[in-house]
Amino acid sequence: MKVLLLENIHPLARDLFIKDGFQVDVLKGALTEDELIQKVPGYDVLGIRSKTYLTPKFFKAAKSVNTVGCFCVGTNQVDLKAARDHGVVVFNAPFSNTRSVAEMVIAEIVMLSRKLGTRNNEMHQGIWNKSSNQCFEVRGKTLGIVGYGNIGSQVSMLAEAFGMRVVFYDVISKLPLGNAKPLSTLEELLGNSDFVTLHVPATDGTRNMMGETELKQMRDGSYLINASRGDIINISALDQAIKSKHLAGCAIDVFPEEPENNIPNYASPMRGIENVILTPHIGGATEEAQVNIGREVASTLVRFMQTGSTLRAVNFPQVDIPLNRQFSRFSNVHKNVKGVLKDINGILSEQGASIQAQTLHTDAELGYLVVDLDKPVTDKLIQSIQALETSIRTRGI
Numbered sequence: 001m002k003v004l005l006l007e008n009i010h011p012l013a014r015d016l017f018i019k020d021g022f023q024v025d026v027l028k029g030a031l032t033e034d035e036l037i038q039k040v041p042g043y044d045v046l047g048i049r050s051k052t053y054l055t056p057k058f059f060k061a062a063k064s065v066n067t068v069g070c071f072c073v074g075t076n077q078v079d080l081k082a083a084r085d086h087g088v089v090v091f092n093a094p095f096s097n098t099r100s101v102a103e104m105v106i107a108e109i110v111m112l113s114r115k116l117g118t119r120n121n122e123m124h125q126g127i128w129n130k131s132s133n134q135c136f137e138v139r140g141k142t143l144g145i146v147g148y149g150n151i152g153s154q155v156s157m158l159a160e161a162f163g164m165r166v167v168f169y170d171v172i173s174k175l176p177l178g179n180a181k182p183l184s185t186l187e188e189l190l191g192n193s194d195f196v197t198l199h200v201p202a203t204d205g206t207r208n209m210m211g212e213t214e215l216k217q218m219r220d221g222s223y224l225i226n227a228s229r230g231d232i233i234n235i236s237a238l239d240q241a242i243k244s245k246h247l248a249g250c251a252i253d254v255f256p257e258e259p260e261n262n263i264p265n266y267a268s269p270m271r272g273i274e275n276v277i278l279t280p281h282i283g284g285a286t287e288e289a290q291v292n293i294g295r296e297v298a299s300t301l302v303r304f305m306q307t308g309s310t311l312r313a314v315n316f317p318q319v320d321i322p323l324n325r326q327f328s329r330f331s332n333v334h335k336n337v338k339g340v341l342k343d344i345n346g347i348l349s350e351q352g353a354s355i356q357a358q359t360l361h362t363d364a365e366l367g368y369l370v371v372d373l374d375k376p377v378t379d380k381l382i383q384s385i386q387a388l389e390t391s392i393r394t395r396g397i
Contacts (some may be wrong), residue, residue, distance in 0.1 A: 001305055002042055006030055007049035009071045010294035016047075020302050031259045037061045040306040045301050046077075047071055051260045056082035066395060067304050069297040073097060073151075073284065076229065080315040084366060087333035087393025090234030090315045091300045095150055096292035097284030101227055102154035104109060104283050105197050106162065108251035112195075112223045113138050119276045127242040134248065139163035144193030145202035147184065147228065148174040155197060156180045162253045163266070169203075190217040202229040204385070206229045211249050212237040221248045227283040230254040239269045242276060308370045317361035327356045327372040330382060332365065334390045336367045344369065348382050366392075 003017050003024045017024045022045070030051035032041060047069045048054070056183050058080045068078060070092040083090050111117055113136045114227055122129050143159045145152045145168040147236060156166045156177055166180040169189040176182055183189045186209075190196060196218060200206045208222070211234040218224065219248040224247060235256060241247045252270060258281060259266065270276050284293070303309045308331040311320040323329065335341050341360060349373075350357060357372040380394065386394040 001044045003045040003301075004040060005047040006036075006052050007071075009047050009049065010290040013047065013071065013294035013298035016295065016298040016302065020306070022302070022305075033058060038378070040065060044065075045069065045305060047297065047301070050074065050077055051258070052077060053084070054078045056085075059083055059086040059088060062086075062088075066393070067073055067091065067301055069301045071293050071297045074201065074229070075314050078189055078375045080349040085392070089310055089313045091295040091297055091304070091313055093296045094312075096296045097286070097289035098150045098154050100159055100286040100289040101151050101283040104253070104279075105151075105155050105225055105251075105265060106158045106244065108225055109138055109143070109159070109195050109197075111277060112225075112249040112251060112275060113141070115275050119135055126247045135199075138195075141165070141199075142167060142169065142192060142193040144183075144189040144196045145180075146170075146189065146196065146198045148180075148182075149199060150175075151227075152197075153177050153197035153198070156165050186214065187341055189215050190214060190221065193222060194219065195223045197225040198232060200228050201229060204352050206232045208232065208234050210234065210238070212240075215241040215247070218247060220246060223248055224250040224253070227253040230256045230258065235269060239273075242270075242273055249277075251277035253278070254281050284379045305331070306397065313387060317363050317366060319361050319368055319370055321357065321359050321370060323397075324357070324372060327374060328377045329370065329372050330377045330385070330394065331397060332371075332385055332394045333392040334367045334369065334388070335392065336362045336365055337390055340367060340390045341369070341389075343388055343390070344362060344371075344385055347388075348373070351378075351381055351384070353381070370397075 001022050003022045005014060007030050008028045014024045014026055024309045033055060037058060042064055044064060044066050045067050049072050056079055065088055067089045073094055075090060075092050078090055080090060093307055094115050115135055141164060142165045145156055148168040148170040159166050160178045167183050168180055169183050201305060209232050215237050242250060268298055270278055300312055307323040308329060309320040310316045310318055354374040355371060356374055360367060360369045382394050
């Protein structure tokens with residue numbers, strides 16, 4: 001089985017694949033859609049990070065790809081529906097870099113409150129400007145967390161250790177950790193927070209969620225931090241809020257448009273503004289996080305290819321059954337309509353195969369079937385099942 005890893009994924013992932021007998025090719029950067037479509041034929045597994053975009057056009061062309069691993073937290077760079085429609089299972093790493101992002105957010109809270117970024121820039125220019133003006137401790141201040149998931153909740157615990165009060169807002173009811181207090185509306189959170197940090201996914205509902213109206217609802221002299229997704233803040237409105245002194249500062253790690261590779265002159269209207277911290281999407285960019293992500297995603301992809309397990313898949317019904325080496329196994333992705341199981345079992349019966357184990361999980365549109373047999377899974381069997389009108393993807397495991 002062949003694996004293609006893009007975007008400088010940690011070498012540990014490559015080593016794990018090789019250890020399990022996979023052939024692995026590695027590319028440091030991202031590829032354009034057309035370049036990737038030309039490159040990917042013959043690969044069973046594709047590993048990407050955040051700069052590779054997988055569209056319906058890609059999935060239509062990538063006939064050999066069975067699974068995609070996003071070696072990052074988000075999956076907004078992948079059209080998950082198109083992947084489902086072509087029977088491609090998508091995995092990500094929702095937990096591996098949460099600590100790295102949370103620690104950076106706490107560091108930025110302290111830096112903004114003490115104007116450390118500005119003082120650092122001044123010192124590099126030879127300017128000695130010792131001043132306590134508008135510099136504050138974070139102890140006793142209120143941190144508002146928008147999105148109380150894996151990262152937001154870790155930020156919450158670290159902030160309390162600094163002596164901060166924590167409030168949060170999430171569209172889904174979440175159990176507070178420590179002394180954190182849930183608030184019922186975003187407006188209430190914005191009006192009661194000295195610092196606001198954003199930890200939400202990229203969806204139609206979050207796009208431009210922090211616009212001119214929301215920024216005006218924030219306290220005078222408060223700070224905004226975004227280490228989630230670049231399109232959830234209206235940058236022009238934020239630029240105005242900073243320059244008008246309504247906000248005392250901000251820290252931005254993600255941007256509406258980001259280059260595919262490192263460049264020497266990235267353009268942003270936020271450059272050069274006092275007490276604005278700009279970082280190039282490095283919230284999860286620590287050695288520890290990349291090792292953890294490489295291990296988590298590679299292990300999940302190996303397990304899927306070797307057993308058919310879709311546990312932790314973001315776009316598929318969840319199936320996870322132990323592999324019994326005494327039997328052979330195949331999987332089938334199909335449209336969730338009546339009679340599919342009957343048709344498949346009929347083919348197995350015609351070919352004299354005895355079913356040893358069979359697991360089927362479905363959702364409203366899709367069914368995912370894993371079957372163990374007492375005889376080898378032949379190409380003829382796979383082709384017969386794949387020929388069914390309801391079949392999307394069938395493979396021997």
